[in-house]
Amino acid sequence: MTPASAAAPALDVEKVRALYPALSREISGKKLVYLDSACTALKPAAVAARLADFYANWGGCGGKRSTHLLSQQVETWLQASRQAVADFLRADGANEVVFTSGTTEAANIVCHAFPYGDGRRKVVITDLEHNAVALPFIEKARRGEIELAICPTKDGRIDLNVLDSMLDDKTALLAITHASNVMGGVTPAAEAAKLARRKGVKVFVDDAQYLGTHREDVSTLGADFVAFSAHKLGGPFGIGVLWGHETELNRLSTWKLGGGTVKSVAWDLKGPVEPVWLDAPGRFEAGVQNFGGAIGLHEALKVRESLPASGIRAHVGALVRRLAESLSRIPEIRVLGRPEDLEKGSLVTFAAAHPDFAPVDFNLYLNHELRGTFVAIRVGEHCAHLQHRRLGVDATVRASLAAHTTEAEVDLFADAVRSYAQEACHG
Numbered sequence: 001m002t003p004a005s006a007a008a009p010a011l012d013v014e015k016v017r018a019l020y021p022a023l024s025r026e027i028s029g030k031k032l033v034y035l036d037s038a039c040t041a042l043k044p045a046a047v048a049a050r051l052a053d054f055y056a057n058w059g060g061c062g063g064k065r066s067t068h069l070l071s072q073q074v075e076t077w078l079q080a081s082r083q084a085v086a087d088f089l090r091a092d093g094a095n096e097v098v099f100t101s102g103t104t105e106a107a108n109i110v111c112h113a114f115p116y117g118d119g120r121r122k123v124v125i126t127d128l129e130h131n132a133v134a135l136p137f138i139e140k141a142r143r144g145e146i147e148l149a150i151c152p153t154k155d156g157r158i159d160l161n162v163l164d165s166m167l168d169d170k171t172a173l174l175a176i177t178h179a180s181n182v183m184g185g186v187t188p189a190a191e192a193a194k195l196a197r198r199k200g201v202k203v204f205v206d207d208a209q210y211l212g213t214h215r216e217d218v219s220t221l222g223a224d225f226v227a228f229s230a231h232k233l234g235g236p237f238g239i240g241v242l243w244g245h246e247t248e249l250n251r252l253s254t255w256k257l258g259g260g261t262v263k264s265v266a267w268d269l270k271g272p273v274e275p276v277w278l279d280a281p282g283r284f285e286a287g288v289q290n291f292g293g294a295i296g297l298h299e300a301l302k303v304r305e306s307l308p309a310s311g312i313r314a315h316v317g318a319l320v321r322r323l324a325e326s327l328s329r330i331p332e333i334r335v336l337g338r339p340e341d342l343e344k345g346s347l348v349t350f351a352a353a354h355p356d357f358a359p360v361d362f363n364l365y366l367n368h369e370l371r372g373t374f375v376a377i378r379v380g381e382h383c384a385h386l387q388h389r390r391l392g393v394d395a396t397v398r399a400s401l402a403a404h405t406t407e408a409e410v411d412l413f414a415d416a417v418r419s420y421a422q423e424a425c426h427g
Helices: 013-017 045-057 069-089 103-113 131-142 161-166 191-200 246-253 291-305 309-327 359-368 385-391 407-426
Strands: 030-034 095-100 122-126 149-150 173-179 203-204 225-229 242-246 262-266 274-277 331-333 346-351 372-377 379-381 397-399
Touching: 013 242, 013 274, 030 346, 030 359, 030 407, 045 291, 095 103, 103 131, 103 173, 103 203, 103 225, 103 242, 103 407, 122 131, 122 161, 131 385, 161 191, 173 191, 191 203, 242 246, 242 359, 246 291, 309 346, 309 359, 309 407, 346 407, 359 372, 359 379, 359 397, 359 407
Parallel strands: 030 372, 122 149, 122 173, 173 203, 203 225
Antiparallel strands: 095 242, 225 242, 262 274, 331 346, 346 397, 379 397
8 A cells, every 4th residue: 555545544444335225235146246336336325315305305396497485495406516516526616517417418518519710620539538528529520520639548548748749729629538437547637638728729528437536626627628427426327517617618609409598589570589598507408407316416425525535545546456466467368557557546457368258258257156246347348449449359347446345345356357267268
């Protein structure tokens, strides 16, 4: 354990585990070992209870539409949730927080509403990007609406010199993940943002994978936009956040239109219809909002804030290194990345190094062949096709850890990999 992690407040893992009912139940007579938090985090009981109470007892429309007592309370909770997100990100204010359906919608807003022009129609992304970020820009470039450049990486690392050379006076936007959902570790997002800002390039940071075990400070990150999804923090599905400096959000054009996005719509028989759009965040939140989702996200943030941030990082970082080092001693697989890089993140991914090690079959092995236990992981391309093409593999195996993960669970998984490799490749 590093000196920094040794000084971190201790994390009471058993107390954390008690927050998650799924960890104490059985499915088909087997206990769950959950190593799939990178896909979605387990939900604390407090979040489920808050959602149940809201839908059973409140479930009305927020007060910017209806104004009765029920809707006023819902609106109060919605705005409290918005402020809680701003506080969590250390943002300047609640008006910088746009509620979306998730990181995917946030990325699409920035992609399609960004004010390209003045000779700047180029977007730079990295090959680490999740499809949620990569595909909107890829499709926009395919239609000839922007120029797209993809910064290559090596072993999951971004070469800042290469990135800097790609950021030129034609570049409008840099989109970069803060933590790869395949290669693990973290990226130098703040350093990349500094390079971009020197050249007048705006920056979009995908924090979906990063915030699971890290805290973000948008006041020092240097980005213009940041996105994340609630379900990766133990919140509900279908709710996420696009954060942006208020001036930058208001520079974006409208994208998804509907009720709640306009101040007025001027119309007479002799002239054109003239909508007057609201400022952010309202102009981006068309239609009835996901009030329950936002309230559930607030509850998830309360759970998160009750835990020591540095304690989470120390605990997860130590487990990641333990797992990476253990797996690196199994010759039938190839761990992606180096333990010293991986421990800064929350996941370990490996590819088969032996032709008889079949990732899909291994997933079945974890579900059906372990006595009294099954291990939830993810196998495949993880919605990160750019990186898998760079790796030259069709499928990788990913174990992602969280505050509730234990050393025993990590060791059990490593033993399972070792046993399967022996059985499948040499049995």
